[in-house]
Amino acid sequence: MSDLTDLTVAAIRDGVRDGAFSAREVATAFNANVEKGRALNAYVVETPDHALAAADAADAARASGDLKPLSGVPLGIKDLFATKGVQTTAGSNMLGGFEPVYESTVSGKLFEAGAGMLGKLNMDEFAMGSSNETSAYGPVISPWRRNDGGNAPLAPGGSSGGSASAVAARLCPGATGTDTGGSIRQPAAFVGISGIKPTYGRCSRWGVVAFASSLDQAGPMARDVRDCAILLEAMSGFDAKDSTSLNMPVPNWEAALSGDIRGKKIGIPKEYRIEGVPAEIDAVWQQGIERMRDAGAEIVEVSLPHTKYALPTYYIIAPAEASSNLARYDGVRYGKRSPGEGGIDGMYRATRHDGFGKEVKRRIMIGTYVLSAGFYDAYFNQAQKVRTLIARDFQKVFEQVDLILTPTAPSAAFALGDKTSDPLAMYLNDVFAVPASLAGLPAMSVPAGLDGQGLPLGLQLIGRAFDEQGVLDAGLALEERSTFTHRAEAWW
Amino acid sequence: MSDYRIHGATGEWEVVIGLEVHAQVVSNAKLFSGAATAFGAEPNSQVSLVDAAMPGMLPVLNGECVRQAVRTGMAINAQINAWSRFDRKNYFYPDLPQGYQISQLYHPIVGEGEIEIELEGGATAKVGVERIHLEQDAGKMLHDQHPSMSYVDLNRSGVALMEIVSKPDMRSPEEAGAYVRKLRSILRYVGSCDGNMEQGSMRADVNVSVRKPGQPFGTRTETKNVNSVRFIMAAIEYEANRQVEVLEDGGTIVQETRLFDPDKGETRSLRSKEEAHDYRYFPDPDLLPVELSDAFLAECRESLPELPDAKRARYQDGLGLSAYAANVLTAEVETARWFEQLLAATGEEHAQRAANWVTSDLFGALNRLGRTIEDSPVSAAQAAELLTLTADGTLSGSLAKQVFEIMLETGQDPGAIVEERGLKQTSDTGAIEAVIAGILAANPGQLEQYRGGKEQLFGFFVGQTMKAMQGKANPAVVNELLKKALG
Numbered sequence: 017m018s019d020l021t022d023l024t025v026a027a028i029r030d031g032v033r034d035g036a037f038s039a040r041e042v043a044t045a046f047n048a049n050v051e052k053g054r055a056l057n058a059y060v061v062e063t064p065d066h067a068l069a070a071a072d073a074a075d076a077a078r079a080s081g082d083l084k085p086l087s088g089v090p091l092g093i094k095d096l097f098a099t100k101g102v103q104t105t106a107g108s109n110m111l112g113g114f115e116p117v118y119e120s121t122v123s124g125k126l127f128e129a130g131a132g133m134l135g136k137l138n139m140d141e142f143a144m145g146s147s148n149e150t151s152a153y154g155p156v157i158s159p160w161r162r163n164d165g166g167n168a169p170l171a172p173g174g175s176s177g178g179s180a181s182a183v184a185a186r187l188c189p190g191a192t193g194t195d196t197g198g199s200i201r202q203p204a205a206f207v208g209i210s211g212i213k214p215t216y217g218r219c220s221r222w223g224v225v226a227f228a229s230s231l232d233q234a235g236p237m238a239r240d241v242r243d244c245a246i247l248l249e250a251m252s253g254f255d256a257k258d259s260t261s262l263n264m265p266v267p268n269w270e271a272a273l274s275g276d277i278r279g280k281k282i283g284i285p286k287e288y289r290i291e292g293v294p295a296e297i298d299a300v301w302q303q304g305i306e307r308m309r310d311a312g313a314e315i316v317e318v319s320l321p322h323t324k325y326a327l328p329t330y331y332i333i334a335p336a337e338a339s340s341n342l343a344r345y346d347g348v349r350y351g352k353r354s355p356g357e358g359g360i361d362g363m364y365r366a367t368r369h370d371g372f373g374k375e376v377k378r379r380i381m382i383g384t385y386v387l388s389a390g391f392y393d394a395y396f397n398q399a400q401k402v403r404t405l406i407a408r409d410f411q412k413v414f415e416q417v418d419l420i421l422t423p424t425a426p427s428a429a430f431a432l433g434d435k436t437s438d439p440l441a442m443y444l445n446d447v448f449a450v451p452a453s454l455a456g457l458p459a460m461s462v463p464a465g466l467d468g469q470g471l472p473l474g475l476q477l478i479g480r481a482f483d484e485q486g487v488l489d490a491g492l493a494l495e496e497r498s499t500f501t502h503r504a505e506a507w508w
Numbered sequence: 509m510s511d512y513r514i515h516g517a518t519g520e521w522e523v524v525i526g527l528e529v530h531a532q533v534v535s536n537a538k539l540f541s542g543a544a545t546a547f548g549a550e551p552n553s554q555v556s557l558v559d560a561a562m563p564g565m566l567p568v569l570n571g572e573c574v575r576q577a578v579r580t581g582m583a584i585n586a587q588i589n590a591w592s593r594f595d596r597k598n599y600f601y602p603d604l605p606q607g608y609q610i611s612q613l614y615h616p617i618v619g620e621g622e623i624e625i626e627l628e629g630g631a632t633a634k635v636g637v638e639r640i641h642l643e644q645d646a647g648k649m650l651h652d653q654h655p656s657m658s659y660v661d662l663n664r665s666g667v668a669l670m671e672i673v674s675k676p677d678m679r680s681p682e683e684a685g686a687y688v689r690k691l692r693s694i695l696r697y698v699g700s701c702d703g704n705m706e707q708g709s710m711r712a713d714v715n716v717s718v719r720k721p722g723q724p725f726g727t728r729t730e731t732k733n734v735n736s737v738r739f740i741m742a743a744i745e746y747e748a749n750r751q752v753e754v755l756e757d758g759g760t761i762v763q764e765t766r767l768f769d770p771d772k773g774e775t776r777s778l779r780s781k782e783e784a785h786d787y788r789y790f791p792d793p794d795l796l797p798v799e800l801s802d803a804f805l806a807e808c809r810e811s812l813p814e815l816p817d818a819k820r821a822r823y824q825d826g827l828g829l830s831a832y833a834a835n836v837l838t839a840e841v842e843t844a845r846w847f848e849q850l851l852a853a854t855g856e857e858h859a860q861r862a863a864n865w866v867t868s869d870l871f872g873a874l875n876r877l878g879r880t881i882e883d884s885p886v887s888a889a890q891a892a893e894l895l896t897l898t899a900d901g902t903l904s905g906s907l908a909k910q911v912f913e914i915m916l917e918t919g920q921d922p923g924a925i926v927e928e929r930g931l932k933q934t935s936d937t938g939a940i941e942a943v944i945a946g947i948l949a950a951n952p953g954q955l956e957q958y959r960g961g962k963e964q965l966f967g968f969f970v971g972q973t974m975k976a977m978q979g980k981a982n983p984a985v986v987n988e989l990l991k992k993a994l995g
Contacts, residue, residue: 097564226563257566337790349561360602388788392788
């Protein structure tokens, strides 16, 4: 039955509905894969019983004729989503053993739609990282290997590295991710899968451990565009418990999904051609442009003049918000507590020293600095203004074009350890991803080809606010022409 | 303004005072969570996941708190900001679960306003209000539950406060006291704060500095969390004198936070500015800006009751009450409400008599019984009946007092008391004449003296007659008949 794990979300849903196989068979097959795939370190918690219970409910629902949209589909849930009664750590020692008494809105909606949970997926600590190496529970390893015969373990990208690895290695057919500055799109690109960050506010942030509130967005990661549409539809929706949630109806993205993009205008921003990016990235981008043209779209050169300020702006705003959001981890009420010495200040110091990893501490310090009296105007306030300019760049371009096509990341997956000593090189990974995050726009990565070392490369589609449909349709058009059928050979 | 001065060794000093009053907003739920806000509940029994700052929890603004802040701003004729925003004030403390307080630094909901205060001798003065902003309260540390550890009670964590910041317009403890009393009165009229200082729903941070008259402002200190008018005045007096002493001894005032010790009546240093926090304020990204529609503002304005200044003016100019009575009857919203219920029953033409009765008879009785007007044993309707019985001659003044005492004791209606105990005043001339005849017959000596010219004895005969009639005789009729009988 191992071929059940090769099925997409849509195929599993349809197969369970049509009686081709039972949901229990699907869950059992994935549970087995999760166990076999432990070498990838994609899951920090395995919940086979949750998946089986949801599967049994799906089989019963089929018998009684009330199947739900995701009945029979087992998913992986990024460990940033609070799951009721199931350990939720955000990849941090700070929350080691923490079991929420509540369910995040997004995971709750997925379960409500009939999905089961295979386990909690590893991630960079508090979603801060681009390689999954900042996790307190060890790095996730990409299922991919270079074709040079070496066996260097590769990074799956981050922060949703566990989600990426698990989907690529068939340890789940789809997973939740979160994206603050590329954390869905970059890992999706690294492992050759699809992932979409919707418009800011589409998915409720309630119950998602906060990194940078004005940027954090949940979204799905899956094997193809259709699966992303299906999962995103189930995850989205207004939530009165999140004041920044969009109060708009959720479109039927899957039903309307069409690769027909004839007459659409696709913008190619010249500022995304940056120095030092490998020629292969450019080649894949060029190929993508040709495929869009082939699909009947009109290609338009556009300019997003403030692009070069996006990364520095992001690395002021995100750490600033994070420094405040992470203040609640103080050892007083839950999570880790180290007694320390010298009363309450000593306890704070010891708890946060022991509980947070290096990258998290670095960002808390950056964030604290840019918000400090005397620096606030020069850094935080200035960054807020630049953020507005970046959003305005997009607004102007979207008066001319319907979508923007860019590479997802400036490189293919790198080896574990390659960039851990150079935070700036690590941050550069998100150079193409952060502008859409700062502007709150929907953006998706779809696999587009392989580089010379046989590693996947992705292309990014950025759409107008609320136009996930346009992004998904163009993604599908690209997917249909890329015929990306490559997969990592199982070595684990 | 005030000519209050501190007489130092080097001459006179003027005191400059500004107050930041924290007023708990009347609302069933906290500012950003649905948890309840009742006072005195079991520790940590009114704490939602948001208040405890569990991972992934988000604030949702309580519209009722916004409404109350806006209404309060309108009541002091303040600028209402149709666009305001919440900021985070970051600092670590165990009673602050989020590690930040959600407040409004940059764009408060209410801007500048003004409060008129009444001073000794009928003078008035205006105190400017700089701003009113909404913010979360913190929890409470409990240090007496464990030998080596402190506990924390989060019931108050997240409760909505209005911080009402005055301008440094006050110049004496009396002015500060009058300001707080007036502010409290307005808040209670509006219904946006219960003004209960003992339970901590209203408390003040007191900013004090001193200067030689005409000089620029001196360095100020801030005495935190003072929770009664008396303590506020005492803290100002102590602090101003302390500062004068320091300065005259050649020292300088350190800008610092101080604490008032009510037992010793003094302030002491809590922390100095050098070790003050850098609060790293920034806009809270979990919340949208607050935008108020014209319709919302109109609704807030229409919902405001008649406020103390307007009411006092109406009592004086419209009802003809004395300045004193108008003041006393309007200072507390409950008194005004009670008085107006009374007037509604008696008719406004009886306003002066009603005001006299309330300020003397009723207040005297309440004072004696240790009660407030809210739990008065006599209702406004009962009081109205009593006043009507006096007005129509059924009861004499002294009978009315007797009936009122019985009302206070039994809670009965005055009509029923009069009926039951036969306390009705009588003007039956036949009966009164018969009694007078008896009195004269029984007191021949006094009668002879009276007729011999000792007219002061008239009072004696009145007293004897009233006594014989158990106080029920109409005094005017008794007077008239006695004069006739005594010839």
